[in-house]
Amino acid sequence: MSTTTYPVRVDGALDDRLNRWLWLVKWVLVIPHLFVLAVLWIAFALVSFVAFFAILFTGRYPRGIFDFNVGVMRWTWRVQFYSYGALGTDKYPPFTLREVPDYPAHLEVKYPEHLSRGLVLVKWWLLAIPHYIVVGFFVGTGTWFATQADDRAWAWSGGLVGLLVLIAAIILLFTGRYPRSVFDLVLGMNRWALRVAAYAGLMVDQYPPFRLDMGGDDPGTTRLHEPLPPSTRPAGPPPSSTPPAGAPSPGSAPRMSAGRIVALVLGVVVTLASVVGLTVGGALAWLDEGRRDSAGFVTSGQVAMSTSGYALTSERFTIDVGATTVPRSWFGDARLRVASTGGAPVFVGLARSADVATYLAGVGYTTVKAIGPNNTTYDDHAGGAPSTGPTALHIWRVQASGPGEQTITWPVENGDWTLVVMAADGSGNVSVRADVGATAPALEWAWIVVLASAGVTLVLGLLLVVLAVVRPPKAGPSPLQAPPSARVE
Known part of the structure; x- marks a missing residue:
């Protein structure tokens, strides 16, 4: 047993009898926990940011934030222990941040009275790097490769813990028992990872030991809440082992009321929806700020397109905007820029779809179905050469032709439209580079809103979750306090 103590204690007690088959469906059973933990870890990151500055300026970790963050780690460890981080128990994890004495997985972190103001600047990103490498190999970012004869490489990225737990699960399936040596090794690697998590979470200043403390009971720490030895207990008769009526059973997890369950579910849904909103808003902001050119157009990347026929056309697109739906001013102007890859004069025009269909009837041309950075799909139409060059027609809403890059710009207008790109003289084998853009004046307001x-709903969702899991349940009468009628005067 190690004589060196560490202020993070991680324990796990392997069940004597594990169900052979339950581990096959635990990934479904833990889904409610995963949703809640996703929200709690967002809150963990946000309040850790606050704790960072509190430590930097005061040298103290705010006790409320500390207890919350330890609770998140404790909840996570119970779920990992139940599921594929250890598969050490079939007892379903409780929905609580608190320590549950009768659950077989435990995590405790000793509250530090003082923390170094200087270390807080470097320990979580610089000093912990060697441990990050080890932990990555243990629990998830390490990769194992197997190469077959045809030179295809298959990768396993579940980490050594995941691999060992899978082996133990297969043995459990066929023999009905979990190999104790594998369990002790898995617990040691999880213990290492959780010590590093507490260090990176700024909860301790002591550098995590490079030591694999195996076994269910943590041999590398002292127990943070040891019961008093008999010689130091107060004099008097031993307390009764039977709690009074109405008091919660010792060692049992506090039950959540219906209101707290509703708040928890609603908070998780609202928070996850806000994360989607933040993702969408960030994408819109990137479009507005990162893809808008000096002319004010939000522009796509250039795409190469070609056909052996006489024209490239877009699919028919329908525009229906106005005062009764969305104001036309929200869309602004659209733009298409085209340049021939061979340097020949090129024509680009926009016309009503019916007029384009009449012009290209019997002509060999290609419709661009979908455009991608590495894959553009086409629909070819058989036919001959057009009887008239495109520049001689009067069907175009806007048009441009000539050598070099040609640009057409048009205001968004209701109707069915088709874009057409051809050689200026109507010849075949058209090959061009093109990009599209739009002024989209409403885009800036869209991403701001x-x-x-999403930020407001994120705060609301986190608040609901925190209130649901942190607020203490209603306590029954204290077992140490007799009712007034029973007091001895």
């Missing part, structure tokens, strides 16, 4: 709304 989406991000602001």
